[in-house]
Amino acid sequence: MKSIIFLCVCGLLYRSALSQDSAVGPIGNFIRTNLVGQPVIHDHQTWIFDPDLSLRRRKQFIELNGDKGVYLIERLGLGIDGRADERLQKQRQRDEGHLGGLNYFLP
Structure with a gap:
């Protein structure tokens, strides 16, 4: 069981080293992508949202x-x-x- 886990971790490290060549290295890249998350996930985003817009467009x-x-x-x-x-x-x-297009109630 331990050997299977070891092989999986080695495979993930090898794959991450091949896919992204960075100055962080394979272990740092593995930690960043699998534990911490990509830097895009941690960016602050703002959305312009108007809750009354639907009331104006309803009519x-x-x-x-x-x-x-x-x-x-x-x-x-109609196509x-x-x-x-x-x-x-x-x-x-x-x-x-x-x-309404249904003939359920009609004989």
Whole structure:
């Protein structure tokens, strides 16, 4: 068991030495990548965030896509190949007389 662990550690050290040639060396590189983490992880980041933006855009979304995205779902189902009018007519003929397109409650 000890020999397997020793071989795994040696393999990881050898692999890290081959993949990144740096002044730190293979042991320092192994510690940095596996224990501490890359320096990018520890950088401080700032994000511009406006929590009220969604409230301002909600009205625009409802006007364009309908309440809860009903028109959006319909538009996605019509496709983008220029045959949207044909598909819309077929869908409306298919759904005529059904409850939301479902015939579960109808005989």
